[in-house]
Amino acid sequence: MAISTPTSVTDICLAAKAAAKPLAALGADVKDRALHAIADALVARTPEILEANAKDLEAGRANEIGDALLDRLALDAERIEGIAAGTRAIAALPDPVGETIDGHRLPNGVDVRRVRVPFGVVAVVYEARPNVTIDAAGLALKSGNAIVLRGSSTAIHSNRVLAAIASEAATAAGVPEGAIQLVAGGGREELAELATQDGVVDLIFPRGGEGLKNALKAVATVPVIYAASGNCHLYVDASAKLDDAEAILINGKTQRPGVCNALETLLVHADAAAEFLPRAAKALHAAGVELRGDERARALAGPGIPIALATEEDWATEYLALTLAIRVVDSAAEAIDHVGRYGSGHSEAIVTQSTDAARAFQLGVDAACVYVNASTRFTDGGEFGMGAEIGNSTQKLHARGPIGVRELTTFKYLIEGTGQVRA
Amino acid sequence: MAISTPTSVTDICLAAKAAAKPLAALGADVKDRALHAIADALVARTPEILEANAKDLEAGRANEIGDALLDRLALDAERIEGIAAGTRAIAALPDPVGETIDGHRLPNGVDVRRVRVPFGVVAVVYEARPNVTIDAAGLALKSGNAIVLRGSSTAIHSNRVLAAIASEAATAAGVPEGAIQLVAGGGREELAELATQDGVVDLIFPRGGEGLKNALKAVATVPVIYAASGNCHLYVDASAKLDDAEAILINGKTQRPGVCNALETLLVHADAAAEFLPRAAKALHAAGVELRGDERARALAGPGIPIALATEEDWATEYLALTLAIRVVDSAAEAIDHVGRYGSGHSEAIVTQSTDAARAFQLGVDAACVYVNASTRFTDGGEFGMGAEIGNSTQKLHARGPIGVRELTTFKYLIEGTGQVRA
Numbered sequence: 001m002a003i004s005t006p007t008s009v010t011d012i013c014l015a016a017k018a019a020a021k022p023l024a025a026l027g028a029d030v031k032d033r034a035l036h037a038i039a040d041a042l043v044a045r046t047p048e049i050l051e052a053n054a055k056d057l058e059a060g061r062a063n064e065i066g067d068a069l070l071d072r073l074a075l076d077a078e079r080i081e082g083i084a085a086g087t088r089a090i091a092a093l094p095d096p097v098g099e100t101i102d103g104h105r106l107p108n109g110v111d112v113r114r115v116r117v118p119f120g121v122v123a124v125v126y127e128a129r130p131n132v133t134i135d136a137a138g139l140a141l142k143s144g145n146a147i148v149l150r151g152s153s154t155a156i157h158s159n160r161v162l163a164a165i166a167s168e169a170a171t172a173a174g175v176p177e178g179a180i181q182l183v184a185g186g187g188r189e190e191l192a193e194l195a196t197q198d199g200v201v202d203l204i205f206p207r208g209g210e211g212l213k214n215a216l217k218a219v220a221t222v223p224v225i226y227a228a229s230g231n232c233h234l235y236v237d238a239s240a241k242l243d244d245a246e247a248i249l250i251n252g253k254t255q256r257p258g259v260c261n262a263l264e265t266l267l268v269h270a271d272a273a274a275e276f277l278p279r280a281a282k283a284l285h286a287a288g289v290e291l292r293g294d295e296r297a298r299a300l301a302g303p304g305i306p307i308a309l310a311t312e313e314d315w316a317t318e319y320l321a322l323t324l325a326i327r328v329v330d331s332a333a334e335a336i337d338h339v340g341r342y343g344s345g346h347s348e349a350i351v352t353q354s355t356d357a358a359r360a361f362q363l364g365v366d367a368a369c370v371y372v373n374a375s376t377r378f379t380d381g382g383e384f385g386m387g388a389e390i391g392n393s394t395q396k397l398h399a400r401g402p403i404g405v406r407e408l409t410t411f412k413y414l415i416e417g418t419g420q421v422r423a
Numbered sequence: 424m425a426i427s428t429p430t431s432v433t434d435i436c437l438a439a440k441a442a443a444k445p446l447a448a449l450g451a452d453v454k455d456r457a458l459h460a461i462a463d464a465l466v467a468r469t470p471e472i473l474e475a476n477a478k479d480l481e482a483g484r485a486n487e488i489g490d491a492l493l494d495r496l497a498l499d500a501e502r503i504e505g506i507a508a509g510t511r512a513i514a515a516l517p518d519p520v521g522e523t524i525d526g527h528r529l530p531n532g533v534d535v536r537r538v539r540v541p542f543g544v545v546a547v548v549y550e551a552r553p554n555v556t557i558d559a560a561g562l563a564l565k566s567g568n569a570i571v572l573r574g575s576s577t578a579i580h581s582n583r584v585l586a587a588i589a590s591e592a593a594t595a596a597g598v599p600e601g602a603i604q605l606v607a608g609g610g611r612e613e614l615a616e617l618a619t620q621d622g623v624v625d626l627i628f629p630r631g632g633e634g635l636k637n638a639l640k641a642v643a644t645v646p647v648i649y650a651a652s653g654n655c656h657l658y659v660d661a662s663a664k665l666d667d668a669e670a671i672l673i674n675g676k677t678q679r680p681g682v683c684n685a686l687e688t689l690l691v692h693a694d695a696a697a698e699f700l701p702r703a704a705k706a707l708h709a710a711g712v713e714l715r716g717d718e719r720a721r722a723l724a725g726p727g728i729p730i731a732l733a734t735e736e737d738w739a740t741e742y743l744a745l746t747l748a749i750r751v752v753d754s755a756a757e758a759i760d761h762v763g764r765y766g767s768g769h770s771e772a773i774v775t776q777s778t779d780a781a782r783a784f785q786l787g788v789d790a791a792c793v794y795v796n797a798s799t800r801f802t803d804g805g806e807f808g809m810g811a812e813i814g815n816s817t818q819k820l821h822a823r824g825p826i827g828v829r830e831l832t833t834f835k836y837l838i839e840g841t842g843q844v845r846a
Contacts, residue, residue, distance in 0.1 A: 021763070025786060104808065110797050112807055119819050120789070202819055217644055223820045244842030251844035340444070351842075362837050363448060366543070374533050374840030383845065384535055384836075385527065396542050396625055396833040397646045398821040410819040413807075414785050417797030419667030419774075421674035422806065 009193040012181045013121065013200045016146040019178035020120045024144045026175065028095035031141055034173035035091035038138065039084035041169040042162075046080050049165070052157040053130070060154055072129050073155055083134045086388055090138040093387040096406045097144045110417040116409045118144035119202040123194055124390060125150045125216070126207040130158035136205075137166045137180050139390050143408035148201060150183040150194060160184065188215060195220035205391050205403065225403065228394035229318040230260030230346035232376045235335040235361065237352035238271035244373060245276060245351040246283055251375045252349070254287045258320050260392060261347045261379040265315060265325040267335045268297070273328045278302040281326075289322045296328035315342045332357040336364040343367060345394045347376035368393065368400040432616040435604045436544065436623045439569035442601035443543045447567045449598065451518035454564055457596035458514035461561065462507035464592040465585075469503050472588070475580040476553065483577055495552050496578055506557045509811055513561040516810040519829045520567045533840040539832045541567035542625040546617055547813060548573045548639070549630040553581035559628075560589045560603045562813050566831035571624060573606040573617060583607065611638060618643035628826065630814050648826065651817035652741040653683030653769035655799045658758040658784065660775035661694035667796060668699060668774040669706055674798045675772070677710045681743050683815060684770050684802040688738060688748040690758045691720070696751045701725035704749075712745045719751035738765045755780040759787040766790060768817045770799035791816065791823040 007015075042049070053075040060070050096116050103113025122145045124136040133149055140147035151159040163182035171177050183190055195204060195216055204224045206212050216224055234252055236245040252263035268276055273296065281301040284291060292310040293301065301307055307326070314325040315338070329335045332350070339348050349371035350361040358372045369379045379401060381389030386404035393399050399407040430438075465472070476498040483493050519539050526536025545568045547559040556572055563570035574582040586605040594600050606613055618627060618639055627647045629635050639647055657675055659668040675686035691699055696719065704724040707714060715733040716724065724730055730749070737748040738761070752758045755773070762771050772794035773784040781795045792802045802824060804812025809827035816822050822830035 021787075021789075024789075106801075106806070106808060110801065117789070221640055223646075223818065225820075241842065247842060247844050255845060358839075364444075366444075366447075366540075367835065369836040369838060372837075372839045373842055374838055375844040377845035378529075378533065378838065378843075379836075383529070385529060395646065397648075400833060401836050410823060412790065413792040413802075413824050414795075415792060415797055415801065416781075416795045419664065419670060419796055420801075421670050421798040422678060422800035 123148040238269040240351040293326040546571040661692040663774040716749040
């Protein structure tokens with residue numbers, strides 16, 4: 001593991017590649033044992049982790065990085081227990097490697113099947129949260145991939161200790177040395193070096209804001225799975241059960257407003273608006289949500305609740321805060337059009353009792369996850385039963401939605417015959 | 424269809440995007456009718472196609488593009504019949520759109536399923552062969568994608584007529600106007616404009632040489648599925664049936680040496696070399712194959728057959744010609760290492776009667792297609808029963824191996840509940 005001796009990004013990636021081949025052939029027993037060993041080591045070495053974390057927090061306070069970032073950076077014994085529990089949960093998942101996806105026999109008797117295999121070397125580029133170091137390392141290990149971790153300089157002391165603990169525990173449990181690598185430097189030059197490791201790094205996942213994604217887009221020649229922001233909509237149809245609609249609305253907007261599967265815009269059918277908007281506005285207001293609406297929404301929401309006039313920018317904005325845009329539409333088709341224009345392809349929901357409207361919405365909305373009568377907050381690897389996730393893809397290539405251990409694999413065709421040749 | 428009036432690449436792509444949404448919702452009946460209509464129109468309008476093709480051939484001869492390129496460019500009534508037959512074969516495939524890939528019920532009663540959907544807009548960038556215009560348009564139509572075709576300037580007259588015929592026939596059969604687009608200009612500026620249509624073009628497939636791929640790599644921000652060359656190996660194990668080995672060798676090397684699934688290197692286990700190499704060298708020589716071997720291969724092949732000494736470069740070369748490199752190895756592990764070092768991840772084969780060796784080769788070789796006792800020449804969408812192919816992917820993201828109609832789709836999660844919210 002390239003932590004104690006400073007080496008180039010290229011050398012780090014080559015070391016990961018050297019580990020990738022034996023790692024791909026590792027049985028589930030060894031991988032799961034290693035994941036439990038990592039969890040044990042995290043708990044056992046908590047004081048060491050907290051000591052390193054304190055250095056990051058101190059530097060963060062000195063650099064005035066702000067309370068939100070400091071909170072994301074901070075670890076305590078309970079959070080470390082949580083990270084360890086996540087690692088054990090990854091161990092409990094079925095091994096995706098070796099799964100036969102499908103297969104058939106050709107007319108000439110040759111058998112063709114597609115079997116899941118690891119990518120080889122995956123890289124994760126992330127900001128602040130040190131728990132990603134362990135989550136990403138665990139998902140990579142379970143899926144048989146070597147990993148290159150490139151965290152933020154803000155969390156460098158925490159990341160160094162966490163990566164060292166993971167690497168040491170994994171190696172002691174039989175994982176090839178070098179399977180878990182950390183790029184210590186946080187500069188743009190290192191990012192460019194990482195993003196151009198063609199033939200060495202198979203895939204990069206950025207976990208961070210638009211700045212990071214644009215920086216990658218400008219230089220990457222290695223395939224990147226981008227996660228766009230989540231400008232998610234809830235459409236309350238004319239026939240919606242209004243209790244369901246309100247529950248899904250409040251859940252989507254207020255449970256955790258800072259995440260990508262939270263709601264940003266409410267669309268309401270005109271036939272339901274007069275009844276639904278007053279109660280929805282009241283409940284949102286009571287939950288501390290600031291409202292922006294079009295003229296009709298403002299008129300129908302009733303007196304007493306302040307609703308600013310929504311601008312074009314409001315429809316396009318992912319607030320990631322207790323703010324919601326509201327628009328009244330005259331049909332499901334108009335709602336679908338609005339989502340098509342402003343949505344980011346993440347998670348979109350309709351509440352309806354109409355099978356026609358539900359079907360039109362599911363077919364007409366182009367997003368990773370399209371919901372009927374359920375909260376967009378379910379878009380999550382854990383909620384979907386996939387275990388932890390390395391991120392959430394809003395691009396269409398390879399994987400859409402949560403990126404779990406299955407999405408960290410590719411496949412190969414295994415073909416078996418008895419001497420057949422092509423005619 | 425943007426053929427008669429010159430427009431910018433951006434406008435062409437936007438027109439394709441406008442068509443993509445209604446096209447994605449089109450039933451299989453309309454799509455298949457349109458494919459048959461295209462086939463009928465190709466046959467009916469053969470004189471028109473041949474007239475345009477004659478212009479390209481004349482220009483090609485004037486520009487001295489060479490006999491091989493002229494042959495790839497040339498159409499006649501029989502070739503046009505073949506292209507039409509290919510389009511009808513695509514119509515006969517099952518519709519990939521709407522297929523439920525998998526699904527499950529969450530503990531809270533919410534149903535989650537993954538359903539195949541088209542990408543939206545795919546672009547194909549290709550060289551010379553005008554048949555790709557129809558093959559790619561047919562595959563895109565079947566998979567519900569709008570397509571932007573960017574052919575070579577060498578085939579511009581042929582491509583214009585072929586794309587116009589396909590677009591007109593499809594539109595008349597009920598396909599949304601604009602679903603089949605041709606970028607008439609062949610310059611690098613147009614390529615860069617096409618490769619940066621983020622949010623409009625979902626995916627680009629290059630079909631061409633390294634120059635085209637490098638040009639795309641330098642500018643593309645849209646996802647690209649690259650097809651590397653095929654430096655394919657045949658490993659004849661100690662326990663191989665030598666008749667099978669010889670048949671697979673001759674088939675792989677000589678049936679069509681200019682394609683990516685042809686063999687380039689023969690690896691022979693030392694225990695089989697003394698018996699196999701003399702007969703193999705004789706058969707290869709009789710088939711006109713030029714041989715390059717390591718010292719042991721040259722010594723064991725016996726007298727009378729000229730074998731040049733292979734250099735490091737020979738192991739790395741995709742000859743695409745009647746030339747073969749030969750090396751003697753001492754174990755299956757050594758063969759796997761050789762393939763790992765020099766292979767391009769396309770198609771690799773072992774001939775063996777040992778289950779251990781077969782399994783070691785299939786697990787240890789990282790390639791799209793790994794064969795046991797069958798010819799690498801089977802790596803082909805048609806041979807695999809997938810119908811026609813738009814190319815052959817050697818990258819690991821999204822799809823490996825033949826890119827058929829299924830590989831031209833992505834998926835979305837459709838989630839259905841009865842008012843569930845996240846706890």
